[in-house]
Amino acid sequence: MKAIVVTDQAAGTAGMTLTERPEPPAAINDVIVQIHASGFVPTEMEWPSTWTDRAGRDRTPSIPGHELAGVVTALGYGTTGLSLGQRVFGLADWYRDGTLAEYVAIEARNLAPLPGDVDFAVGASLPISGLTAWQGLFRHGRLQAGRTVLAHGAAGAVGTMVTQLAREAGAHVIGTGRAAGREKALDFGAHEFVDLENDALKDVGSVDLVFDVIGGDVQKRSAALVKAGGTLVSVVGPAEARPTDGLAVDFVVEADRVDLGEIVQRVRDGRLRTNIGDVASFDDAIGALDPTTRRSGKTVIRVRP
Numbered sequence: 001m002k003a004i005v006v007t008d009q010a011a012g013t014a015g016m017t018l019t020e021r022p023e024p025p026a027a028i029n030d031v032i033v034q035i036h037a038s039g040f041v042p043t044e045m046e047w048p049s050t051w052t053d054r055a056g057r058d059r060t061p062s063i064p065g066h067e068l069a070g071v072v073t074a075l076g077y078g079t080t081g082l083s084l085g086q087r088v089f090g091l092a093d094w095y096r097d098g099t100l101a102e103y104v105a106i107e108a109r110n111l112a113p114l115p116g117d118v119d120f121a122v123g124a125s126l127p128i129s130g131l132t133a134w135q136g137l138f139r140h141g142r143l144q145a146g147r148t149v150l151a152h153g154a155a156g157a158v159g160t161m162v163t164q165l166a167r168e169a170g171a172h173v174i175g176t177g178r179a180a181g182r183e184k185a186l187d188f189g190a191h192e193f194v195d196l197e198n199d200a201l202k203d204v205g206s207v208d209l210v211f212d213v214i215g216g217d218v219q220k221r222s223a224a225l226v227k228a229g230g231t232l233v234s235v236v237g238p239a240e241a242r243p244t245d246g247l248a249v250d251f252v253v254e255a256d257r258v259d260l261g262e263i264v265q266r267v268r269d270g271r272l273r274t275n276i277g278d279v280a281s282f283d284d285a286i287g288a289l290d291p292t293t294r295r296s297g298k299t300v301i302r303v304r305p
């Protein structure tokens with residue numbers, strides 16, 4: 001099969017090669033998915049799991065990409081819940097070969113059905129950003145109607161999902177980012193926008209939930225804004241700052257079929273819009289994934305035209 005592989009962490013996406021790799025076998029509880037579209041997170045080249053297995057052993061050449069939409073072509077022994085020919089989307093294991101390939105082996109529990117009226121490119125754009133927002137807001141942040149959410153990076157892939165889901169849940173959403181992201185953040189539903197480079201974050205006042213996708217100094221300044229009983233949710237590593245009288249939670253997104261179903265249903269009925277920047281063919285993928293030239297939003301690769 002055709003696949004994009006990486007061998008050299010220092011080279012970043014410039015070290016990617018489109019090459020031939022063996023098709024993966026279907027292990028117990030696995031399905032093989034013929035990939036139609038694949039999603040990629042710009043920070044993947046920095047993740048240890050891109051380079052090693054769970055025991056820390058080098059697994060290069062490895063295939064990056066963790067989001068996919070495609071069609072089930074084989075079932076491993078013991079696999080239940082999905083069938084041959086079914087359209088699916090989901091989140092591939094961090095430590096296994098990923099989705100910038102014509103086929104991927106993936107545990108069935110990491111996938112959900114992709115309804116026939118949802119395009120493969122849309123399906124591949126949803127798993128990481130959608131699940132991260134859903135789990136951060138509702139599972140870890142315990143968001144309820146009437147609360148105020150400070151959504152950092154609100155024009156980004158995760159931030160646009162956070163903004164829409166929080167607003168739908170009845171929260172007041174204050175988006176943040178750079179000045180260039182203002183229009184997009186407001187368009188995706190933020191009630192207000194704070195330009196982190198020019199506005200004073202402290203003028204926001206107190207909030208119930210901070211959803212942090214930036215970290216560092218922005219996270220430290222945000223922790224001070226959390227009301228008593230509120231939560232700072234971080235997806236950029238262990239929380240460096242804690243609210244004085246609230247919780248700090250950091251987490252890594254998990255595949256979850258029920259959560260994926262909630263997200264795709266909202267896309268179907270118009271409550272949730274995906275934030276796709278570029279869609280590129282497999283042959284043009286390496287250039288499209290270059291973080292120095294990519295457009296804002298998810299970059300999706302149409303592996304199968």
Ligand SMILES: NC(=O)c1ccc[n+]([C@@H]2O[C@H](COP(=O)([O-])OP(=O)(O)OC[C@H]3O[C@@H](n4cnc5c(N)ncnc54)[C@H](OP(=O)(O)O)[C@@H]3O)[C@@H](O)[C@H]2O)c1
Nearest residue numbers: 043132153155156157158159177178196213235251252253
């Ligand atoms: N733990 C998890 O499970 C998990 C899951 C998903 C994502 N993540 C992490 O979350 C982060 C965001 O992911 P994403 O896919 O949403 O990325 P993204 O699409 O690039 O969005 C990030 C947004 O934040 C803005 N931003 C970044 N640094 C900023 C700063 N210093 N000041 C103002 N605005 C800033 C960016 O603006 P510009 O485009 O102008 O820089 C962009 O709008 C990444 O580090 C990713 O690895 C973690």
